[in-house]
Amino acid sequence: MIVQAVKWVGGVDGFLELVDQRRLPAEFVKLECRNIEALFEAIKTLAVRGAPAIGVSAAYGLVLAMQKLTSSDGLQQGLKVLAQSAESLSSSRPTAANLFWALERVRRKAEEFAGSQPGATSQELQSAGRLLAEAVLAEANAIYQEDVEMCRRIGQNGETFIKPNSSILTHCNAGALATAGQGTALSVVFEAHKKGKKFTVYVDETRPLLQGARLTAWELKQAEIDVTVICDNMAGWLMKQGKIDAVITGADRIAANGDAANKIGTYGLSILAREHSVPFYIAAPSSTFDLDINSGAEIPIEQRAAEEVTTFAKTQIAPDGINVYNPAFDVTEARDIAAIITERGVIENPNAENVSEHLR
Numbered sequence: 001m002i003v004q005a006v007k008w009v010g011g012v013d014g015f016l017e018l019v020d021q022r023r024l025p026a027e028f029v030k031l032e033c034r035n036i037e038a039l040f041e042a043i044k045t046l047a048v049r050g051a052p053a054i055g056v057s058a059a060y061g062l063v064l065a066m067q068k069l070t071s072s073d074g075l076q077q078g079l080k081v082l083a084q085s086a087e088s089l090s091s092s093r094p095t096a097a098n099l100f101w102a103l104e105r106v107r108r109k110a111e112e113f114a115g116s117q118p119g120a121t122s123q124e125l126q127s128a129g130r131l132l133a134e135a136v137l138a139e140a141n142a143i144y145q146e147d148v149e150m151c152r153r154i155g156q157n158g159e160t161f162i163k164p165n166s167s168i169l170t171h172c173n174a175g176a177l178a179t180a181g182q183g184t185a186l187s188v189v190f191e192a193h194k195k196g197k198k199f200t201v202y203v204d205e206t207r208p209l210l211q212g213a214r215l216t217a218w219e220l221k222q223a224e225i226d227v228t229v230i231c232d233n234m235a236g237w238l239m240k241q242g243k244i245d246a247v248i249t250g251a252d253r254i255a256a257n258g259d260a261a262n263k264i265g266t267y268g269l270s271i272l273a274r275e276h277s278v279p280f281y282i283a284a285p286s287s288t289f290d291l292d293i294n295s296g297a298e299i300p301i302e303q304r305a306a307e308e309v310t311t312f313a314k315t316q317i318a319p320d321g322i323n324v325y326n327p328a329f330d331v332t333e334a335r336d337i338a339a340i341i342t343e344r345g346v347i348e349n350p351n352a353e354n355v356s357e358h359l360r
């Protein structure tokens with residue numbers, strides 16, 4: 001069974017239920033976010049993480065924001081709260097395109113709704129605050145449902161890249177925990193498994209926060225897929241020995257030319273894959289593309305706290321006061337990507353022309 005990482009419970013007065021990913025795999029615990037501040041903290045501290053899951057959660061965050069409206073607040077106040085809340089949530093993590101995409105989509109829908117009530121009396125305008133909240137929830141639900149469907153399609157479009165009796169390598173977690181559905185890179189794995197193919201998945205542990213060892217390994221084990229965890233510095237040696245037939249990862253933001261940001265370490269894998277003639281695939285929904293930027297050089301890279309590097313499972317592993325550099329993502333160049341798999345199909349040898357054609 002595929003884990004449901006993000007779930008809205010109830011109507012406009014409901015709450016967001018998350019699987020607390022900080023505690024996996026030792027504990028499977030649900031976290032209830034009942035206000036936007038709690039959700040901000042959950043995103044920032046990676047209780048919910050992965051580009052699509054962050055986007056879906058943020059959309060529901062705007063429903064939580066609407067709960068602050070009082071019965072005397074009308075449409076204009078609702079739109080104001082929405083804009084402020086979207087701005088606040090968008091400052092939680094800077095790299096994943098899906099966050100900005102989802103917030104903007106909900107905000108636009110709310111404005112459309114407000115624009116469709118031009119002649120309302122002041123009394124009607126008051127109850128419109130509630131109607132606006134309902135419109136926001138409907139859009140968040142639509143984003144959720146579309147994500148579930150996009151994940152499934154990505155898997156179906158990509159499973160042919162997993163050859164029978166092959167070994168693939170993945171990095172970080174691009175599974176159900178990172179989306180509303182069955183993941184992106186792992187959706188490809190799940191669909192190949194569903195077809196009865198036999199294959200092995202190697203999973204990089206993914207320092208510093210170990211999303212590979214903690215989350216991807218957990219998901220694949222639950223699904224009874226053959227999985228082996230390796231340390232991040234082992235991938236090159238496995239490729240040298242011919243143990244890896246393909247690399248498949250997710251992405252947090254893809255530029256117009258096909259350059260793709262993903263978890264730190266992905267770039268290094270792409271260079272190793274090129275050196276060893278191993279095809280490197282990215283699996284991501286169209287909501288991860290940012291056509292406003294031309295290349296990966298323009299993607300903002302999140303810098304995270306030094307403690308993530310200087311401690312391991314709460315044990316100090318570096319001297320006090322040591323300098324630390326901790327970028328959370330890096331950028332793989334389009335020329336090193338054999339194909340990007342989306343819900344619409346496959347972009348082989350991505351470049352500005354075929355990315356634009358694919359998304360048109």
Ligand code: MRU
Pocket residue numbers: 046049050051052171172173174175178179183184185211249250251252262263264328
């Ligand atoms: O910092 P994280 O754990 O949010 O980083 C997640 C990744 O890099 C994933 O590979 C990416 O978001 C793709 S998720 C389908």
